[in-house]
Amino acid sequence: MPDLPSVTEMFDLWGEVALVTGASSGLGRRFAKVLAAQGAKVVLCARSTGKLEAVKAEIEFARGDAVCVALDVTDPDGIAAAFDAAEAAFGTVTIVNNNAGIAKPAKAIDMSHEDWRSVLAVNLDAVWFVAQEAARRMAAAGKPGTIINTASILSFLVGNGMASYAVAKAGVVQATKSLALEVARHNIRVNAIAPGYVLTEINRSFFETDAGQDVIKTIPQRRIGDPADLDGTLLLLASGKASGFMTGSTIVIDGGHMMTGG
Numbered sequence: 001m002p003d004l005p006s007v008t009e010m011f012d013l014w015g016e017v018a019l020v021t022g023a024s025s026g027l028g029r030r031f032a033k034v035l036a037a038q039g040a041k042v043v044l045c046a047r048s049t050g051k052l053e054a055v056k057a058e059i060e061f062a063r064g065d066a067v068c069v070a071l072d073v074t075d076p077d078g079i080a081a082a083f084d085a086a087e088a089a090f091g092t093v094t095i096v097n098n099n100a101g102i103a104k105p106a107k108a109i110d111m112s113h114e115d116w117r118s119v120l121a122v123n124l125d126a127v128w129f130v131a132q133e134a135a136r137r138m139a140a141a142g143k144p145g146t147i148i149n150t151a152s153i154l155s156f157l158v159g160n161g162m163a164s165y166a167v168a169k170a171g172v173v174q175a176t177k178s179l180a181l182e183v184a185r186h187n188i189r190v191n192a193i194a195p196g197y198v199l200t201e202i203n204r205s206f207f208e209t210d211a212g213q214d215v216i217k218t219i220p221q222r223r224i225g226d227p228a229d230l231d232g233t234l235l236l237l238a239s240g241k242a243s244g245f246m247t248g249s250t251i252v253i254d255g256g257h258m259m260t261g262g
């Protein structure tokens with residue numbers, strides 16, 4: 001039936017160039033491999049270059065294309081340089097996964113100025129500046145593009161010891177909508193994924209404790225997420241053929257956790 005889409009075509013990313021921050025670990029590592037598997041050339045960004053090289057090797061083993069770029073997302077010059085390197089390797093970046101993130105849990109009244117600032121710098125400021133740089137370059141090149149920010153269920157909920165993280169992630173939702181509003185006319189879409197708890201390096205040590213296991217019991221699906229649980233949503237937002245009329249949205253993927261109020 002030629003007038004109906006094939007799933008393969010709908011999620012095909014051949015010809016796209018995807019830049020993933022936080023690609024050395026956890027969700028970003030998975031996202032980079034998933035985008036590459038659909039044909040995108042992938043620019044792997046993080047500080048740990050050894051880990052990036054390992055992800056690159058996995059992508060190339062699967063016949064994908066990737067390049068590693070050392071990037072501390074809190075360095076504005078570094079962000080511009082990363083896009084320069086991406087363009088030199090593969091051309092204009094058309095997909096951005098703004099995924100680098102940290103958590104520094106501390107009681108609200110004890111939280112240091114330094115820790116507060118560092119979480120906001122990575123989880124919110126850098127998300128904005130990477131997205132802004134991407135949108136400028138997509139618009140200048142006259143290319144449609146998609147920016148996918150990694151938010152969290154703590155964009156909407158709060159948690160003990162998680163004030164800086166929750167405030168930053170709430171900001172990511174507003175940053176997503178604010179940028180989406182202004183760049184829609186350039187055919188650039190900006191959306192966010194808000195995961196619930198997904199087992200990665202950011203939380204592994206906590207979920208191995210009794211307290212962590214108790215939290216898992218409060219999730220309606222009675223399990224913690226796996227990075228692969230986000231594959232479908234990532235591809236939905238990455239593909240203009242699949243989600244061309246979506247912008248400014250944040251999609252929650254959490255095993256039902258938000259329904260419980262956290």
Ligand SMILES: NC(=O)c1ccc[n+]([C@@H]2O[C@H](COP(=O)([O-])OP(=O)(O)OC[C@H]3O[C@@H](n4cnc5c(N)ncnc54)[C@H](OP(=O)(O)O)[C@@H]3O)[C@@H](O)[C@H]2O)c1
Binds near residue numbers: 027194197198199
């Ligand atoms: N796992 C979850 O349950 C969960 C839930 C909701 C949202 N999230 C969000 O998902 C994203 C990925 O987290 P994850 O769970 O995959 O954690 P992770 O395994 O700890 O990975 C974090 C990534 O961020 C990078 N990063 C941290 N600071 C950076 C900096 N200054 N510059 C560049 N890269 C930096 C790290 O790379 P380097 O250290 O090599 O630089 C690493 O690749 C984060 O935004 C997190 O808040 C996670």
